Amino acid sequence: MSLASLQAVVERDQTAIDLVVKILAQRFGERFSQAKALREQHGHTTTWLPNQAPDGVVFAHSTEEVAEIVRICAEHGVAIVPFGTGSSLEGHVNAPAGGISVDLSQMNAVLEVHAEDLDCRVQAGVTRKQLNEYLRDTGLFFPIDPGADASLGGMAATRASGTNAVRYGTMKDAVLGLTAVMADGRIIHTGGRAKKSSAGYDLTRLLVGSEGTLGIITELTIRLHGIPEAIAGGVCSFADVESACNAVITTIQCGLPVARIELLDALQVRACNAYSRLDLPESPTLFLEFHGTEAGVREQSELFGEIAADHGGGAFTWATKAEDRNKLWQARHDAYWASLGLRPGAKGVSTDVCVPISRLAECIRETRRDIEEMGLIAPIVGHVGDGNFHVLVLVDVDDADEVERAEQFVERLNWRAIDMEGTCTGEHGVGQGKMKYLEREHGAGLDVMRTIKKALDPRGILNPGKVVLVD
Known part of the structure; x- marks a missing residue:
């Protein structure tokens, strides 16, 4: 479903919006703003969906104030878009019907x-x-x-x-x-x-x-x-992504209580080395962490070392000092920004899927093949312990052919995950970007979702144009 079609089905009543803007400005004073930069920031999206700014932003301080804002908007049928920090990835905070962004960031007690x-x-x-x-x-x-x-x-x-x-x-x-x-x-x-x-x-x-x-x-x-008595983290490199995935699958199937197990493909490792000043081998790598007692963590670490060796894993480097672990995990958290350095000026389009753990290696292998066949630059990183992984496609948005290839890639990835009895999103959510995949994933269940939406929000004012569309 294109953004244009989303805009077509989400109505905008400018007269009602103007009235609500006037009421909120009088009621909240400096905590209500129509400044262009602020409105655009509250329609911010880290996808390639265009920014759709609200008509005004109000900063709430209590549940009662949020209720008051909602009642005002409900009376006039004006859309409301909740806003936290704006870190969502699928256009969740865009305002296709305009209306009011309710910023909850100052409700931070x-x-x-x-x-x-x-x-x-x-x-x-x-x-x-x-x-x-x-x-x-x-x-x-x-x-x-x-x-x-x-x-x-x-x-x-x-x-x-x-x-x-x-x-x-x-x-x-x-x-x-x-x-x-x-x-x-x-x-x-x-x-x-x-x-x-x-x-x-x-x-x-x-x-x-x-x-x-x-x-x-x-x-x-x-x-x-x-907080665990003991925490140990470490990294282990593999010859290929499939071997790393198989080590993950064995680890989970053996019931090893790993706290974190993250996969970075070779391209992602290269990006992290450059951005976070690491010196890891540029091959598929697992970042791990175990929590528990001193004895338990030691035993878990040794068992994983044996599993990794069985799957061709390389030298297993452990970090028990907090500063060393923090450096590794900060590098993992900075993977998005590190990846942008692989192609300066490109737009990073992040998508995620989740599949049953037994299908993980197959899904990543086929995804990697698509990336190569379509001539894209797209590192892979994931919370692979539960079958969830992310792909960041680096796209020149001024190149129509490349944009089309990227769109085709994202669609193929999502259809593949669903066909493997997985999901089109393990954690990013639906927002605007993943709506078109829900019917295939949920079937008649999507009609039940629409029924719930109509029952709880009959005027369709709560974050309209997201998750499900209703008549």
């Missing part, structure tokens, strides 16, 4: 920490780094790490995960309960602090991953974990 119960309550604008800094002296940490210092509200809205997901799960596992503002301005509280419940529909899981299309998440109750 850690409200409660219950160390004895391993949970805390935070406002949606708290970022993962901010929370872990706050928790530093408690012996606890929040493990979900997508790379970017994203807001927890945004991470919940997109059902984010990251490098630690293979051991600690994703945001659907981390969120115990939440507070959300619905399309009519009602404030609801879902879940709680109990670690399990069978009381009614699971509204928490419904809203986690809904990308702001069903409600605006304003507070979250988050599951925490104890």
Whole structure:
């Protein structure tokens, strides 16, 4: 589905927008802005989808203020787009119908920490780094790490995960309960602090991953974990991507409790060496990390070394000092920026898929073949412990032929993952960019999603033009 067709089905009522802009400007004063640069920043997208700026940006300070903003917009049928830090990758914060961007970044208070119960309550604008800094002296940490210092509200809205997901799960596992503002301005509280419940529909899981299309998440109750007694990380190079993937598959199938296991292909290693000043062999490489007791970490490390050797792995280099591990993982998190250096001036188009772990090597092999046959520059990196990997296609957007080849590549990758009984997105979310793949992935389930959207947002004002389109 093209962006033009998305714009065609999302209505814009300029008269109503002008009225809402006037009301919000009077109500929020300096916390409401129509400055062009700010509006464009709030329509920012790291995809190649064009920027679609909102008509105004309002900075909320409380759940009650968000509810007030929603009621004003709902009364006049004006679109609302929630905004956290703007780190999403599939056009989630674009405003195809114009309207109001509700920025939650100033709602950044850690409200409660219950160390004895391993949970805390935070406002949606708290970022993962901010929370872990706050928790530093408690012996606890929040493990979900997508790379970017994203807001927890945004991470919940997109059902984010990251490098630690293979051991600690994703945001659907981390969120115990939440507070959300619905399309009519009602404030609801879902879940709680109990670690399990069978009381009614699971509204928490419904809203986690809904990308702001069903409600605006304003507070979250988050599951925490104890900081491990010992942490060991390391790198291991392989002759080819398939051997590295097979080592990952064996590791997971053996039940080895790896905390992180990341794949970088040879091109990505070259980029990271240059950007992060590493000296790794320029061949497919696994970054790993184990958490546990001193004895447990040592045993896990030795077992993985044996698995790697069985699959032709090279020298296994371990880092037990925090500064050495941090350097490795910072390089992994900087992979996007490092990749841009492979082709200065090109646009980086990031896409992700996730497949059953047994199909991982096959999927990456066929993806690598597509890249070569289509003449593209596209490093691969991934959270391969759960079958999820990313491809960053470096595209000259002024070259129509190259753009077409890149689009074909992304489509083939997504169709391949779905055909392998995987998904078109393991963690980036749908936004605008992946909508066209949902019918093939979900079939009749997509109609159920539309029914839910119509029921909870009958006027279609919550982040319209994302995830599903409704009549």
